Amino acid sequence: MSVKREDFKLLSESRFEPRKIERGYAMRTMHVDVGSGKATEKPVSEDMKKRFTGGKGFGLKLLWDAVKPTTKWNDPENEIVIGMGPICGNTNYPGSGKSLVVSISPLTGIPIDSNVGGYFGPYLKFGGWDALELQGKAAKDVVLFFDSNEGTVQLFEAPAALGVDTHVLAEQLTVAFAANEAERQNVSVVSAGSAAEHSFIGLLNFSLWDKRRGGVRVKQAGRGGIGTVLRDKRIKALVVRYKGVVQDSNKAADPALVQRTGLKLHREIIKNDDKQCKMRRQGTAHLMEVMNDYDLLPTNNHKYGRHEKGNELASWVWEKYFTQGLPDGCWFGCTMACAHAVDGFELKTGPYKGHKVCVDGPEYETAAGCGSNLGVFDPEGVLEINFYCDTYGVDTISFGTITSFLMECQELGVLNRERTDGIDLSWGNWKGACEVLHSMSRGERFGTLAGKGVKFLAGYFSKEYGADPQLMKDIALHGKGLEQSEYISKESLAQQGGYYMTNKGPQHDEAWLIFMDMVNNRIPTFENKAEALHYFPMFRTWFGLQGLCKLPWNDVEPADNAKHPEPNKVPEHVQNYCDMYTAITGEKLDPPGLIRQSERVYNFQRAFNVRMGKGRREDDWPPYRAMGPVLEDEYLAREERYDKQMKEKIGVDPAGKSVAERMRITREYRTKQYESLLDAVFKRRGWTMDGCPRPEHLKDIGMDLPEVLEVVNARIAGRA
């Protein structure tokens, strides 16, 4: 059903002078009170720029100022902040269209940050804004429209005919708010969906109009339930319009250097991608068979790392499904073009059964989390789950990890048809997984329960169904309340740290050290691991400060990268980033300076966790499934490896010992190893042994703000 512009009843309007970006910054942010629709501007000071850089840094700073230590995710003062960053929106360097979204998460109660493509961030930025804060709640469903050319912000009542699920609503809004058909590419929509309203795993879809397909595509700010917050605020969608993106929309200090650096990477991608990761043809799904081969592909709730049917979800399978030959970037000028889609996919279940749709993805995390991890090896089953997660507005990673937990609970006898409201959650039954989604979309009992996440479910099943609490804790894969993403971490101590010693919860965007640790054995000691768990999270944080995507950093490499002493850092690309920052902002930056920018924001985020009553050592502890074998058949699946480790590393002869005894010894050893790693990492990061940033360290890095010192001093003194 189409919706016309005149169907939108205007509730309020604010006007601003559109401002040109200078050297990557607008030097102002926008605050919108969703209840009244009133928009106000806040200046960005030089001090804020220096300490927080931009993007996620600005987002966290604004969120800190907006909330109290007691603020819950659904309190009106909680915000959704979208930050762009100085490099965001340039068209020359691949992967430069990202926005960073932060909010207090319904899953964790602490700040979540999620990185997303699509056109919304750059279009908002070019209206003259470095970040957008959404605070308060509307009384009824609303749409916020930002016209970046006119400088207007309008709050509309959502018309009754406006859909809620993204594939319907984003298209309706794009058509309604574009000046004409040719200008649909100038509109971008942020929305969630019906399941976001009934779960804690709601996401934000950021749209882009795909000219060649003649339809809307979406990229996701997936993690941590920000879509849940959006719907709780009764925001149905944000819409932005901007016409006029040009090569130098950021008014770079040195536009020719921006071009030169970007063109160098474009050429590297065109030349090397086919021989390296094949992102242009397969996207991140290229990892599937690699993970399966290395026994790292999550299978049956991360119990196993390999499956005989693994190759039924291999990259070459997806390559055939993906429409080939289209420039599938999620922002202009991204020649890595990994945002692939399956066109004309006919849905087999749910309210849109029989519809032919465009499925965005699957990316690796979805193929693994909603495929192998559920024992699903039918690619069309994965596509069906992928589509419904997106349009209903829920995170495929959390959904995959929740559903695998539910399936294991059925296998263990904790769940039965009565408890699942009749849904069969046998391994491999993708239709059962879809039923959970449809139930969540309709707000029914079981779907709503599932949508609360595995941390809640583990407690609920112990309490209500008499399940063994320790077993539930062991197999509920979450950290801080956030479901773990889709790599098997149990055989790599460094990756356990990479997942669980994170600020927001176990997400691979901070550190992906499995290969360095396990396959290449480059970080053998605790100190080596701690150094990697300092450097890589800091380095990767930097993308989020700038509005950059991480993928072009190491999913393509210079042909001679292996010759460098530290090939894992991809030194030439690190230099590219320093050059890009300097070219746009005019400020000099070298690799240590880059890390310092990140350290400031990273430590601020950790202090933010402390302020919210978390950020303790115990909060960085993984469930045992992420560290080692929980069940006997799990041990036996890798018996040779575990027995060998016992003999060589623990110094105990496994001969003659029962499986239970060997499991106990392995667990004790691995637990101690993790404790030692925590000590080493906290020390390297400048934190106390309880995981709190030390005041001296905050001073060293230039983050000794009075409000931050107050928080950490109170924690260290035992007052909070």
Added chain:
Amino acid sequence: MIKYLKTDDSKCVGCMTCTSVCSRLYFKEDNPARSAIQVLDRGNNEFHLIACDQECRKCVAECPVQAIRVSAAGVVMIDKKLCVGCLACVAVCPIGAMRYYPGDSTTFKCVACGACAKECPKQALEIVRKEEGAAS
């Protein structure tokens, strides 16, 4: 049909008349870096001429905003109003015929106008037409 600038390296003497004509016509200055036709000096009085063959169209497929299209005359043209200056077209061009000038916001290429061919003293350049898919 495809209209394109046919080049004959064997006739070129490297006089650079073509680059002067092209850059003066489109950029109002005599500057080989702003000429769509390029003359590469290979030494020993050998020269290589580079201009778009109007046929491979990799740039057309790569452009994220569909600013590069094939005209009715079969010429690959850039719509500068749509171009976002990303340079993806420069990177995918297999022969280096898609060009940009540092600091300029859009790219440029040979549009088979024939101005250079008219002035070439050695008849090394010629505007010709070919069938779609025919070998160039």
